[in-house]
Amino acid sequence: MTEAQEEQRALDAVELDGSQGEGGGQILRTGLALSMVTGRPLAIAKIRAGRAKPGLMRQHLACVHAAAQISGAQVEGAELGSQSLRFVPGPVRAGDYRFAIAGAGSCMLVLQTVLPPLLLQPSGQVSRLRLSGGTHNPMAPPFHFLERAFAPLVRRLGGDLQLELRRCGFYPAGGGEVDATIVPAVEGARLQAFDLLSRGELLSGHAECLAPGLPRHVAARELETVGAAMGWSVEAEQLRTVPTRQNEGPGNALLVTLAYAHLTEVFTAFGEKTLSAEQVAHGLVKEVRAFQKHEDAAVGPHLADQLALLLALAVFRQPGQSGAFTCSEVTPHTRTNCEVIERFLPVRFTITEAAGAARGAGAGGVVITGRPGA
Secondary structure (H helix, E strand, O other): OHHHHHHHHHOEEEEOOOOOOOOOHHHHHHHHHHHHHOOOOOEEEEEOOOOOOOOOOHHHHHHHHHHHHHOOOOOEEOOOOEEEEEEEEOOOOOOOOEOOOOOOOOHHHHHHHHHHHHHHOOOOOEEEEEEEOEEEEOOOHHHHHHHHHHHHHHHHHHOOEEEEEEEEEEEEEEEEEEEEEEEEEOOOOOOOOOOOOOOOOOOEEEEEOOOOOHHHHHHHHHHHHHHHHHHHOOOOOOOOOOOOOHHHOOOEEEHHHHHHEEEEEEEEEOOOOOOOOHHHHHHHHHHHHHHHHOOOEOOOHHHHHHHHHHHHHHHOOOOEEEEEEOOOOHHHHHHHHHHHHHHOOOOEEEEOOOOOOOOOOOOOEEEEEEEOOO
């Protein structure tokens, strides 16, 4: 690609259909992140058209405002319920920022939005974020997933992401608080792609329960049910009740962490008024078993979404590199995210599925390469 072609490409807006694929908020977040990474304007229509309540909600607006703050962007359509948005970024500035969401909207999703451009700062300048809102939300990666499963992959790329949970925030009260430190790769924006094709040997596993503001027997019953299914015990420190403060709840998150030689996976189930403690635990065990069944796969479906973007950023910055991973499930969410990434970056995703698997529902592999001629 010539210098003139590169300049013209930077001026061309990327137009996204927010109803494509699974039609959720990930299209918006990935679009914002890559708009800032590439400097290309973003125009998105039919935002979250695939959801019961379409358009921008508070947590999505928080992502837009955070992106605008770090890039000095010009924004049109940033209003509650808006189904269209135009975002024209300026230069991204590393620094110290505070991003807050009123209520229990996930502040972890705000972190996902601003991480890519801050991780690629050519100056190598560190950014420190204070995030407030929901930390453990259904339909969003909880704090412990990002800390244990996602952040180590950032470090493997050559950058760093350090996270500290200052206070839990559950639906509907919110009020959680997280500190995040984002360190670009040592060589400026030069991230190093890698292959993650197997999970390796299982090193350890444990379950833990966060249940602030709830009767103690809730956590005890959830952990007892998980322990019986997984063969884990309190004596072996495989069943743990996490200390929390009463004013952090009421809330309930049940987690299973599996540490393998090559990665760590975290699975979470959230308590609901309509579900018993045993039902919550059985639902989580079912998800864990589904992952364990695919022994040849490295990552689970949620980590696959996040890893696809990380490896694409590395390939984008280092022409000639490639990255690959295997996953226990290729979901419509993953496919949609890959399609959005390809609209911004000169990379190509090749997705394969295990023999006999139904499209979008079985184990598979993902390879990311630079697009020829880019």
